[in-house]
Amino acid sequence: MALLEVRDLEVEFPLGRRTLQAIHGVSFDLDKGERLGIVGESGAGKSVAAFSILKLIAKPGRISAGQVIFDGDDLAGLSASEMRSVRGNRISMIFQDPMMTLNPVLSIGTQMVECLHAHRNISGAEAKRIAIDKLREVKIPSPEERFENYPHQLSGGMRQRAVIAIALLTDPAIIIADEPTTALDVTIQAEIMMLMLDLCRNHGVALMLITHDLAVVSQVTQRIVVMYAGRVVEQGPTQDIIADARHPYTRGLIKALPQQNQAGARLNQIRGSMPTLDAIPVGCTFSPRCDFADNLCFEDEPKLRDIDNHRVACHFAEKIVDQLKAGDADEQ
Amino acid sequence: MKKISLFLDSDFVFRFKRDRIAQISFLVFLTFVICAALAPLLSPFDPYDPMQIDIMDSETPPIWENEEEGSPFLLGTDAQGRDMLSAILYGTRISLMIGVFAVMLQAFLGVSIGLISGYMGGRVESFFMRLADIQLSFSTLMVAIIGLAIFQAAFGTELYNQVAIYMLILVIGIAEWPQYARTVRASVLAERRKEYVDAARVIGLPRKRIMFRHILPNTLSPILVISTVQVANAIISEASLSFLGLGMPVNRPSLGSLINSGFEFVFSGSWWITFIPAFVLIILIISINMLGDWLRDVLNPRLYKD
Numbered sequence: 001m002a003l004l005e006v007r008d009l010e011v012e013f014p015l016g017r018r019t020l021q022a023i024h025g026v027s028f029d030l031d032k033g034e035r036l037g038i039v040g041e042s043g044a045g046k047s048v049a050a051f052s053i054l055k056l057i058a059k060p061g062r063i064s065a066g067q068v069i070f071d072g073d074d075l076a077g078l079s080a081s082e083m084r085s086v087r088g089n090r091i092s093m094i095f096q097d098p099m100m101t102l103n104p105v106l107s108i109g110t111q112m113v114e115c116l117h118a119h120r121n122i123s124g125a126e127a128k129r130i131a132i133d134k135l136r137e138v139k140i141p142s143p144e145e146r147f148e149n150y151p152h153q154l155s156g157g158m159r160q161r162a163v164i165a166i167a168l169l170t171d172p173a174i175i176i177a178d179e180p181t182t183a184l185d186v187t188i189q190a191e192i193m194m195l196m197l198d199l200c201r202n203h204g205v206a207l208m209l210i211t212h213d214l215a216v217v218s219q220v221t222q223r224i225v226v227m228y229a230g231r232v233v234e235q236g237p238t239q240d241i242i243a244d245a246r247h248p249y250t251r252g253l254i255k256a257l258p259q260q261n262q263a264g265a266r267l268n269q270i271r272g273s274m275p276t277l278d279a280i281p282v283g284c285t286f287s288p289r290c291d292f293a294d295n296l297c298f299e300d301e302p303k304l305r306d307i308d309n310h311r312v313a314c315h316f317a318e319k320i321v322d323q324l325k326a327g328d329a330d331e332q
Numbered sequence: 333m334k335k336i337s338l339f340l341d342s343d344f345v346f347r348f349k350r351d352r353i354a355q356i357s358f359l360v361f362l363t364f365v366i367c368a369a370l371a372p373l374l375s376p377f378d379p380y381d382p383m384q385i386d387i388m389d390s391e392t393p394p395i396w397e398n399e400e401e402g403s404p405f406l407l408g409t410d411a412q413g414r415d416m417l418s419a420i421l422y423g424t425r426i427s428l429m430i431g432v433f434a435v436m437l438q439a440f441l442g443v444s445i446g447l448i449s450g451y452m453g454g455r456v457e458s459f460f461m462r463l464a465d466i467q468l469s470f471s472t473l474m475v476a477i478i479g480l481a482i483f484q485a486a487f488g489t490e491l492y493n494q495v496a497i498y499m500l501i502l503v504i505g506i507a508e509w510p511q512y513a514r515t516v517r518a519s520v521l522a523e524r525r526k527e528y529v530d531a532a533r534v535i536g537l538p539r540k541r542i543m544f545r546h547i548l549p550n551t552l553s554p555i556l557v558i559s560t561v562q563v564a565n566a567i568i569s570e571a572s573l574s575f576l577g578l579g580m581p582v583n584r585p586s587l588g589s590l591i592n593s594g595f596e597f598v599f600s601g602s603w604w605i606t607f608i609p610a611f612v613l614i615i616l617i618i619s620i621n622m623l624g625d626w627l628r629d630v631l632n633p634r635l636y637k638d
Binding site for chain 1: 453526527528530531532533534535536537538541545546549550552
């Protein structure tokens with residue numbers, strides 16, 4: 001049994017008389033120690049999915065259907081205080097901007113000790129020892145001094161390391177990282193990603209990496225879930241998805257990456273933009289932007305189905321791939 | 333020690349060192365505080381001791397106006413023969429005490445209510461904010477006058493005179509909490525959306541801790557600024573109530589009751605009984621307000637000019 005099972009999750013936001021559905025029947029598993037990437041454009045529902053796992057969706061959003069099963073327990077059935085003992089303890093989360101996630105008026109040490117005290121019944125000195133250990137583990141130099149520092153006294157990369165140290169404090173089973181490197185510059189991004197990869201491997205922590213950066217995902221994760229307009233459109237092992245994507249959207253995302261081996265070639269882009277939640281098209285949600293859309297696509301929404309070792313939600317998954325392969329071959 | 337040197341190095345101290353007005357008003361305010369604290373040591377007479385008051389000394393002018401040499405009353409005496417200097421020192425003490433404690437009460441009520449309604453939102457917020465609106469539609473003085481008048485009518489002037497200082501603190505404290513509640517709520521609404529609050533919730537911290545340990549310190553600067561203004565306002569409210577005869581009793585005068593006690597003698601030539609305490613009150617209020625203005629400028633980076 002998987003460590004975390006998300007089953008047919010539906011999240012909706014009542015807005016006046018209407019109800020906007022942000023997540024539409026999303027299912028995925030996360031095994032112990034596994035690294036899963038959740039990929040999609042802004043607004044695809046990645047972050048909402050992550051927050052709904054922790055039952056922290058912003059009001060008035062609510063989980064209207066589906067289950068989140070963590071370690072055999074349905075999180076929906078947990079009380080508020082039981083849920084608090086899961087958050088930050090068994091499941092930690094890392095956010096995008098470390099300047100915003102650290103409280104500016106509390107020292108790094110205070111924030112770390114506070115987290116430990118919330119979950120462990122230990123003395124202040126013991127908490128400080130653990131905190132400094134974790135700071136050392138994320139390779140922060142002179143951790144004793146940094147422990148006393150305030151967030152504004154650290155650099156961006158250092159702050160994100162501190163945030164990772166906080167996430168590791170209670171030795172969680174899962175870390176959810178919501179675009180952890182987006183606010184950092186490129187060289188620091190690589191360092192931080194490698195650090196997270198190492199830490200997850202060494203501690204056997206499962207990682208749920210939410211990002212729109214396919215390059216990062218392909219280096220770090222073992223499996224990928226591609227989301228579009230609140231739905232999972234494709235999922236499978238990372239290598240297979242990168243090398244042999246079946247859904248036109250995934251293919252579009254991959255082709256939009258800059259390739260080093262093609263000098264002077266124009267970058268591909270997916271035309272149009274993702275529909276807003278109040279204007280989700282009938283049929284396949286991707287159909288208005290898809291080059292292969294047929295009448296069937298405009299009328300009937302495709303279900304996820306198994307093709308090879310992927311799961312793809314496209315009526316023409318097999319046909320498209322053959323066509324695309326033929327097209328790519330022509331180009332070269 | 334480390335904390336002190338950190339404070340001395342701070343921007344706050346740096347700006348204070350460069351602002352002459354802030355230094356002067358701080359000095360004046362500090363003088364008031366010291367005089368008030370040391371009133372029993374500094375004052376030549378004890379204005380609370382009826383044995384030291386001689387009616388024959390009444391309405392002695394201040395020494396610079398006094399033709400008789402060697403008067404022991406530096407600032408003259410009032411209608412009962414009480415030494416004005418001593419009465420003013422003790423009065424400042426009472427006025428400052430009422431100002432500070434009333435503001436502490438206001439801050440306690442207002443900050444808690446503002447924090448809770450800002451963070452919880454929904455019905456709690458609507459309830460407290462409507463309550464604040466209703467209270468703001470009455471003026472502070474009106475609430476205070478009604479409260480104090482009812483108390484005096486119900487329990488008699490005798491008892492009232494004994495507990496006057498606590499009643500004033502209570503009434504002024506309760507009458508002005510909406511100022512704090514609204515300011516704090518507005519800052520909490522802005523802070524609540526920031527990611528560090530999400531992060532604190534994700535860590536699994538209890539709600540109370542997030543409110544008081546994480547959000548409250550981030551809303552401190554507006555609280556500090558209104559606190560200075562509110563101390564000045566509370567002192568003025570107390571003086572107004574005393575002037576109207578609802579404040580401190582004549583035998584334990586505050587600055588306001590001193591001003592009131594001399595008012596009927598202004599036209600008979602004994603101007604000092606009213607004017608000297610009034611002057612002291614004005615200087616006190618101005619120094620607090622100047623400090624408040626300076627604090628507001630320092631704590632608001634958008635106003636930095638240089």
